[in-house]
Amino acid sequence: MSGALPDPAAEPGWDYDRLAELAGRHATPFHVLDTARLDRAARDVLGALGELSRPATAYYSVKTNYLPHLTRRLARHGMGADVVSGYELEAALAAGFEPERIVFNGPVKTEEELALALRHGVRVNIDGEHEIEVLDRLAAEAGQGTVEVGIRISPGVPVSTSTDPSYRLQAELAARRNRFGWPAGSPQLARLVRGIAESPHLRLTAVHAHLSSQIVHQELMLRALEPVLGEAAELHRRFGLREVNIGGGFGVPGIRRPRTGPLSALWGLHGSAPAADEEPSLDTAQLLADVDKRMQDLGLDGVALACEPGRWLVSDAMAIVTRVMSSKELPEARWLIVDAGNNVAPWTGSGEVHRLVPIGRAFAPDRSTWSVAGPLCYENDIHGQAVDLPEDVRTGDLVCLHDTGAYSLGRSNNFIRTRAAVVAVDGEQEQLVWRAETGQDVFRLADPDPDPLPPGGNPGPAE
Structure with a gap:
């Protein structure tokens, strides 16, 4: 193993002058996709997988960002796709992902979606027990022979920690109650495996696990994977697996997610706080190498290793350019209000911290603490309560909001304000790849009013 994958944040930074120039042609807020950054991340992940001792696959998690310009590019890199709905499956096929390199995950799959997967030869990872009967029946009706399926396993082990013991207790409980997949070592998992084994048209060939999001604790992730790999080794002896995902x-x-629980809030009321958590960095290449070796130790020879690097691929490949619309000097806070709200940056207000950088001109060296919020008439539309920014930031200035490629476009909405455009840059080339939403777009699905109000907006006299 040649070492850690490159840190995307340490790669060459955004060209802020270029972003400010784009703001002269596109109304703020808007997303920018840097295809060079996306390509670099894809090559890095595929390169790390290529160094393992076994076949390996990266399935791009389409739910992370379904922008067609982006998914088509990743498909051309030879990646597979992970989908969790029927329309995501259709989008993956349209983007050029090969059907045999698409996996269908998720807790709910309708009969129509399962039929679509079977029709295209897409493997389904079973989560709901009823999927066994439906898949078996659909395969029989279609005259198919044996259909390969996977099964999702939950280890019940947390993958994050904190100096706050109340956070640790919450994380442990959440891991045990995880509703995705089936607990490792449980009778419920054994019953599901038995159901697949007894189905005439199904064959179990894959094991899947997805532990959490924004995982930074490497040792905890490896510990959580241990029961999954143990189950996979036993299933391989019985059925002959092809893949562990x-x-x-x-x-x-x-991105940083503060790891605090209710005890931190109580400490804060008394003017105290737990020791600050260190923010470790996940060495993805080393993690894959360690899993590869552990699979070898457990007798999973020849079984492929797969992963689903959604956020890692696209987070740093996109940014939002937003504009300061107003400022307020209040007794308890200094507010900057920008035109990008949590309708275009949905993780705003959820404790996810992203970097904010004023761009477009020279700023004073003096710094100040600002509270930064979006434009929505909604109390949680806040990008940061205490952001270190230049003292002289003012109305009209541009701000770059970093790491916006993951869970922005797909989760964006038109609550109060419409969704933003996406501009892709590729070297000197610039292309609008997702236009901004309009008010007409918002209401185009509404039923026409069969009895519209007369001019003036008031109903006529009652009969």
Whole structure:
């Protein structure tokens, strides 16, 4: 193993002058996709997988960002796709992902979606027990022979920690109650495996796990994977597996999620706080190498290793350019209000911290603490309560919001304000690849009013 995958945040930075120039042609807020950054991340992940001792596959998690310009590019790199709905499956096929390199995950799959997967030869990873009967029946009706399926396993082990013991207790409980997949070593898992084994048209060939999101604790992730790999080794002896998929959630350095629980809030009321958590960095290449070796130790020879690097691939490849619309000097806070809200940056207000950088001109060296919020008439539309920014930031200035490629476009909405455009840059080339939403777009699915109000907006006299 040649060492850690490159840290995306340490790669050459954004060209802020270029972003400010784009703001002269595109109304803010808008997303920018840097295809060079996306390509670099794809090559790095595929290169790390290529160094393992076994066949390896990267399935791009389409739910992370379904932008067609982006998915088509990743398909051309030879990646597979992970989908969790029927329309994502259709989008993956349209983007050029090969059907045999698409996996269908997720807790709910309708009969129509399962039929679509079977029709295209897409493997389904079973989560709901009823999927066994439906898949077996659909395969019989279609005259298919044996259909390969996977099974999702949950280890019940947390993959994050904190100096706050109340956070640790919450994480442990959440891991045990995880509703995705089936607990390793449980009678429920044994019953599901038995159901697949007894189905005439199904064959179990894959094990899948997805532990969490934005995972940064390497040792905890390896510990959580241990029961999954143990189950996989036993299933391989019985059925002959083809693939073990360890999921994704690989943490990126450009985002921070404070790990605090109710005890931190109580401490804060008394003017205290737990010791600050260190923010480790996940060495994804080393993680894959360690899993590869552990699979070898457990007798999983020849079984492919797969992963689903969604956030890791796209987070740093996109940024949002937004503009300061107003500022307020209040007794308890200095507010900057920008035109990008959590309708275009949905993780705003959820404790996810992203870097904010004023761009477009020279700023004073003096710094100040600002509270930065979006434009929505909604109390949680806040990018940061205490952001270190230049003292002289003012209305009209541009701000770059970093690491916005993951869970922005797909989760964006038109609550109060419409969704933003996406501009792709490829070297000197510039292309609008997703236009901004309009008010007409918002209401185009509405039923026409069969009895519209007369001019003036008031109903006529009652009869």
